[in-house]
Amino acid sequence: MKRVIYPGTFDPITNGHLDIIRRAAAIFDEVIVAVALSKEKRPMFDIATREKMARIATEDIPNVKIKSFDTLLVNFCRQENAKIIIRGLRAVSDFEYELQMGYANQSLDSEIETLYLMPSLQNAFISSSVVRAILRFKGDVSHLVPSAIIPLLESQ
Secondary structure: OOEEEEEEOOOOOOHHHHHHHHHHHHHOOEEEEEEEOOHHHOOOOOHHHHHHHHHHHHOOOOOEEEEEEOOOHHHHHHHOOOOEEEEEOOOHHHHHHHHHHHHHHHHHOOOOEEEEEOOOHHHOOOOHHHHHHHHHOOOOOOOOOOHHHHHHHHOO
16 A cells, blocks of 8 residues: 655645645545644644644545654654655745755655645645735635635634
8 A cells, every 4th residue: 555644734724735635645545644743833723723624624535644743754654654755846946945855854764755746726826824824814715725624714
């Protein structure tokens, strides 16, 4: 079985993330959406809420599992018996950082491969930071996130 890890803070999960998850789920047997604790990023939503949003957003994709982690990503991959990490690339500006992270992960575990997927053009501009900025000013994010998670966003 080909199991892959799609890691991130998912603070909150967006339509762009969901686009990548759906693409990965069509290619691989199992996709583990790995929600990182990421205290250093000081997320807007706590880990339990981010996990819940991811579960709600992906409940119609049978080969997706949601798990949280607070360790090195390569250690989480070993724990989950996954050799492939999926990362999304929205723009050229993402590439340099993602390339460095891919090399760093491979330096820690030479069996780990990182695959990069691009979201659809309509989702290419969406980021969690854009969604959080709009949320801070009570703006409408309904076109940027899965509709099923909007009640959780509004409760923030």
